[in-house]
Amino acid sequence: YWDRLDGIDRDYLKQFTDFRAVDATVIHVVKTLRQKFRATTRGLAALKINTVFSLRKFVALELEIAPETRHEVKFKFLTREKGVLYVFDLGWWCYDLFGKIMDHKSFFVCRLKDGADVAIKEFRCKGYSAVSGRKRLSLKELLDCGNLGGDRFDAMVKLGDMKKRVRLAGLKHNGEWYFYVTNITDEKFTPQVIYEIYRLRWQIEIFFKELKSNVSLRHIVMKDEDAIMLEIYATLIFYLLTRTLMSKASKGLSVGKSLAEVKRRLADVVVPMLL
Numbered sequence: 001y002w003d004r005l006d007g008i009d010r011d012y013l014k015q016f017t018d019f020r021a022v023d024a025t026v027i028h029v030v031k032t033l034r035q036k037f038r039a040t041t042r043g044l045a046a047l048k049i050n051t052v053f054s055l056r057k058f059v060a061l062e063l064e065i066a067p068e069t070r071h072e073v074k075f076k077f078l079t080r081e082k083g084v085l086y087v088f089d090l091g092w093w094c095y096d097l098f099g100k101i102m103d104h105k106s107f108f109v110c111r112l113k114d115g116a117d118v119a120i121k122e123f124r125c126k127g128y129s130a131v132s133g134r135k136r137l138s139l140k141e142l143l144d145c146g147n148l149g150g151d152r153f154d155a156m157v158k159l160g161d162m163k164k165r166v167r168l169a170g171l172k173h174n175g176e177w178y179f180y181v182t183n184i185t186d187e188k189f190t191p192q193v194i195y196e197i198y199r200l201r202w203q204i205e206i207f208f209k210e211l212k213s214n215v216s217l218r219h220i221v222m223k224d225e226d227a228i229m230l231e232i233y234a235t236l237i238f239y240l241l242t243r244t245l246m247s248k249a250s251k252g253l254s255v256g257k258s259l260a261e262v263k264r265r266l267a268d269v270v271v272p273m274l275l
Contacts, residue, residue, distance in 0.1 A: 017083040019055040021204035029220045038067045050075040053204040087201040112179035117160045124154040169194040
C-alpha cells in the first residue's frame with residue numbers, strides 16, 4: 001500500500017516511522033449478552049472494536065473488544081516507539097493523551113473540539129497584528145472579531161491545563177473553517193498539508209465498511225463470548241488474506257487493458273495461489 005501512495009504523500013509521510021489512524025466501530029450482538037456488552041440503547045447489546053490501523057501497511061495493528069458504552073480514551077494503544085504519527089477524531093480528545101504522545105516523541109493530528117479552552121500564544125503567520133499584543137486570546141474571540149483574514153490560520157496555543165504548547169492549524173474550505181490540533185511544527189507542513197493528512201484518516205472508515213459489508217461482520221449471531229471473539233478474529237484473518245491476494249494479483253495489471261484481459265490475468269495469478 002505504501003508503494004501505491006502518491007509521491008507527494010510519501011514525501012511528507014516518510015518522515016514518520018508509521019502513520020496510524022485510531023478509531024472504533026460498533027457491532028450489534030444478541031440481546032442475551034447485554035450484561036457483557038452493554039449498548040448505548042437500553043435493552044440491546046453491542047460491542048465496540050477499538051482499532052489502531054496502519055495507513056502505511058493498510059492493516060489493523062491492534063484491536064480491543066469492549067462494550068459499546070466504554071469510552072474510547074480508555075483504549076491504551078500508545079507504544080513507546082518514537083516518530084509515530086497518530087490521527088484520530090473527537091472521540092479521542094484528551095489532553096492527557098496529547099501529552100503522552102508528545103512525551104513519547106511522537107506526533108498527532110486531531111480536529112479541534114468545539115468549546116475547547118484555547119489560548120493563542122503566538123501566531124505563525126502574518127495578518128493578526130491587531131490582536132498579537134494580547135497575552136491571552138481565545139479562538140472564539142478571534143472568530144467573533146472577524147480577524148481571520150485569508151483562508152489559512154496557523155498559531156501556537158495553550159489547551160486547557162496542558163503545560164506544553166501545541167499548534168492550531170486552520171483551513172477555510174468551501175467557505176467553512178476547519179481547525180486541527182497537532183504538535184507537528186515543521187514549516188513545510190502547512191495548514192493545507194495538515195488538512196490533507198487528517199483526510200487520510202478516512203481510510204480506517206473504509207476498513208470498517210469492508211469488514212461490515214464485504215466480509216459480513218455487521219451483526220454477530222453467536223451467543224457465546226468466545227465464539228464471538230473467534231468470529232471476529234477469523235474475519236480479520238480472512239480480510240488480510242484477501243488483501244494479500246488482491247495486492248499480488250493486481251501487480252502488473254494496466255488500467256488500459258480490457259476487462260476480459262484483466263479477468264484472465266487475475267485468474268492466472270489467483271487460481272495457482274489458491275491451489
